[in-house]
Amino acid sequence: MTHKIELKNVIKSFGPKKVLQGVDLAVPQGSSMVIIGGSGTGKSVALKCILGLIKPDAGSSILIDGHETVGVGARERDGFMRKFGMLFQGGALFDSLPVWHNVAFGLIHGKEDVNKEAAKILAIEKLDAVGLGKNVADLYPAELSGGMQKRVSLARAIATNPEIIFFDEPTTGLDPIMADVINDLIVKCVKELGATAITITHDMASARKIADHIAMIHMGKIIWTGAIAEMDKCDNPYVDQFIHGRANGPITDAIPA
């Protein structure tokens, strides 16, 4: 079986700081991979490398549908970009545009050049899919609460029916109930689209709900990966410490006080 996304030996350093030190990861078609790991372990950088927002160092290889994406030209990169949707951590909504235009942005300006009226109707459909009413469509992002902004951002990420969706800490900064609502929406949207999803998070409740597979990143490397059911049975001390949220263990021991 070919993997939808495959990372081989992905390396990235910023100056002397080695953030990714050889990440290997394979995500099967149609599955939901959750990458867990502490803050500053390179989760976001790995995601941005796949998206092409950050250029990985020489020797790295990132395959999408079996095609190499590292070092390709702008036009080919554009082709890959059309497969992606992304939910950013802070929402990253365009605050100069009303909500519906945010959702329809990729439709109007990006791929198929849908006209504005049709795009607005589609946008309202997508807003409905994330549980937001028609009345929200003409508001501006600044007028919405954090949870609503996340939903709009989710609607924008799925608006173009992408094959691959990334979620960057989707539940961070939300109350537990709203976090669960977002988790449910993510599961529902990914399933309906049949998309392949990668989520990065350190919220274990969210990870358990969203994931088919889990990968744990530590010090710029994937140190454990497996199905969600195996996570609790695994004997990796790093994973054990992380999923149980213990202050003492191999992860914190490694950090000089």
Add this chain to the structure above:
Amino acid sequence: MNLAVQKFAEYAPILQRLCQAIGASILGMLKALGALCFFIADVVRHCLTPPFFFRHLLRQFMDIGYYSLPVVGMTALFTGMVLALQSYTGFSRFNAESAIASVVVLSITRELAPVLAGLMVAGRVGASIAAEIGTMRVTEQIDALTTLSVNPLKYLVVPRVLAGTIMLPILVLIGDIIGVYGGYIVSTHVLGFSSGTYLQQTWDVLEKMDVISGLVKASAFGFIVALMGCYHGYYSGRGAQGVGAATTNAVVTASILILIFNFILTQVFFS
């Protein structure tokens, strides 16, 4: 001899550090210059290739052009007025009051309107461009544009740079007229010139090239202001501090470059 060697050994690390510091800052400068050149090349390339965001361009015409009109107009008016007053103090000593009209119109069209308008717009528009794009960078909105298959340079930078380059000459042309009018008001109402003579003198001395050179300068300054705002915003550092620094750098570099290019362009036009 021995003492000299000893002394040298003592100072060598300091010298080395000094050289390193100088080298590092020169390398840093060259690197920034190189990055800027690539940025300019990218922007120019995107100016010429579709898709174009015309609605954005129109909006930037309004933002950069129309809304700068009060600032530029006021600057030109008072500059023209003060110019008439000041040259009167000088010229009246030599009974050369008749030169006031020509001094006002030439200084305004050739130098003061483009330069002062450029500096004012750098403060007004350059800062706001840098702050807006910098905030978009910090809040990942620029990354979001890319993931939505929209090139951020095309969407954000090109309309602003085009609008700056096109609108500033128009602003300056209006500024020229207002500036000359300022001089006229002071000359006729305060200094007692006859209005017909003043206008005649103004018209006699003015040549097409004076105005055109000013407008070309204005166009260059508009490009500089918008480009610096976009560049510093686009590569803004993290957080509120990063955006603050981007805004400051945008205004400072734009102002300095305006003064430098003003000299270069004057040299080109009038030598």
